[in-house]
Amino acid sequence: MGILNGKTAVVTGSTSGIGLACARAFAGAGANVVINGMGVPADIETARAAIKRDFAVEAIYSPADMTKPSEIAALIALGEASFGSVDILVNNAGIQHVSPIEDFTAEKWDAVIAINLSAAFHAIRAVVPGMKKRGWGRIINTASAHSMVASPFKSAYVAAKHGIAGLTKTVALELARSKITCNCISPGYVWTPLVEKQIPNTMAARRMRRDEVINDVLLAAQPTKEFVTVEQVASLALFLCSDDAAQMTGANLSMDGGWTAA
Numbered sequence: 247m248g249i250l251n252g253k254t255a256v257v258t259g260s261t262s263g264i265g266l267a268c269a270r271a272f273a274g275a276g277a278n279v280v281i282n283g284m285g286v287p288a289d290i291e292t293a294r295a296a297i298k299r300d301f302a303v304e305a306i307y308s309p310a311d312m313t314k315p316s317e318i319a320a321l322i323a324l325g326e327a328s329f330g331s332v333d334i335l336v337n338n339a340g341i342q343h344v345s346p347i348e349d350f351t352a353e354k355w356d357a358v359i360a361i362n363l364s365a366a367f368h369a370i371r372a373v374v375p376g377m378k379k380r381g382w383g384r385i386i387n388t389a390s391a392h393s394m395v396a397s398p399f400k401s402a403y404v405a406a407k408h409g410i411a412g413l414t415k416t417v418a419l420e421l422a423r424s425k426i427t428c429n430c431i432s433p434g435y436v437w438t439p440l441v442e443k444q445i446p447n448t449m450a451a452r453r454m455r456r457d458e459v460i461n462d463v464l465l466a467a468q469p470t471k472e473f474v475t476v477e478q479v480a481s482l483a484l485f486l487c488s489d490d491a492a493q494m495t496g497a498n499l500s501m502d503g504g505w506t507a508a
C-alpha cells in the first residue's frame with residue numbers, strides 16, 4: 247500500500263525531465279496520474295503506458311497548452327472527471343529563453359511568463375475548490391535557484407521564477423487552515439532537455455564552446471560540480487506529499503548543490 251493510494255496527481259510538463267520523474271514517483275506511491283506536455287505523440291504514449299504498466303495505476307495524458315487558461319482549467323477538470331479528485335498538483339511546465347535584454351523579443355517574454363508563472367496561477371485557482379471540499383491537498387511548484395538569484399541573459403525566466411516563489415507563499419498563507427500545503431522546489435542545474443536546449447544560445451551569447459558552457463557557466467555556480475538528478479527532485483516532491491510534510495507550507499526548498507549558499 248503506497249502513501250498515495252487513492253489519490254490523483256496532475257503534473258504539468260511531465261512528458262520529460264523533472265515532471266516525468268515526479269509523475270513516476272507519485273505513481274510508484276500508488277497515485278493515479280495525469281501527465282501533460284508537448285512532444286512526439288508516440289513518445290508520450292510510451293511514457294504514459296510505462297507508468298501504468300510499471301506501477302499498476304491509471305495514467306492518462308492531457309495535451310493542454312500551458313499558455314491557454316481555458317485548457318489549463320480543462321486539465322484539472324479532466325483529472326477530477328476521470329478519477330473523482332485532484333489531490334496533488336505540480337506546476338512544473340517550463341521553458342527557457344536566453345538572450346541579452348535588448349534583443350529579448352516581447353513574444354519570448356510573454357511565452358516564458360505564461361508557461362513558467364501564469365499557468366501555475368490558472369491551475370491553482372482551478373484545483374483549490376475541490377481540495378478545499380475534500381480537506382486535503384498538496385500544491386508543489388517547480389521554481390529554480392533562479393527564484394533566489396539571477397543570471398545574465400535570462401530576464402523572463404528569472405522574473406517568472408521569482409514570481410513563482412511569491413505566489414507559493416501567498417497561496418500557502420491563504421490555504422493554511424484548509425490542510426492544503428503549497429511549497430516550491432528550487433533545483434540548481436538538472437540535466438534535462440530544457441538545459442540541453444539552452445546550450446546553443448548560451449554558446450552564441452557568451453561566444454563559448456559547449457564544454458565551456460557546461461563547466462564554466464552551468465556548473466560554475468554549483469559548488470558540488472554535479473548536476474542534480476530528476477529522481478532527486480521527484481523524491482523531494484513525494485516527501486512533500488507525505489503526512490510528515492503536513493506542517494511544511496510556503497517553503498522554497500533548495501536542491502542546488504550549494505549554489506544559493508554561496
Ligand SMILES: NC(=O)c1ccc[n+]([C@@H]2O[C@H](COP(=O)([O-])OP(=O)(O)OC[C@H]3O[C@@H](n4cnc5c(N)ncnc54)[C@H](O)[C@@H]3O)[C@@H](O)[C@H]2O)c1
Binds near residue numbers: 258264388438440
Ligand atoms: N533542468 C534544470 O536545470 C532546471 C533547474 C531549475 C528548474 N527547472 C524547472 O523544472 C521544470 C521542468 O523543466 P525540465 O528541466 O524538466 O525540462 P523539460 O524540457 O524536460 O520539461 C519541460 C516540460 O514542460 C513542457 N512544456 C513546455 N511548454 C509547454 C506548454 N506550452 N504547455 C504544456 N507543457 C509545456 C514540456 O513539454 C516538458 O514536458 C521547469 O519549470 C524548469 O524551469 C529546471
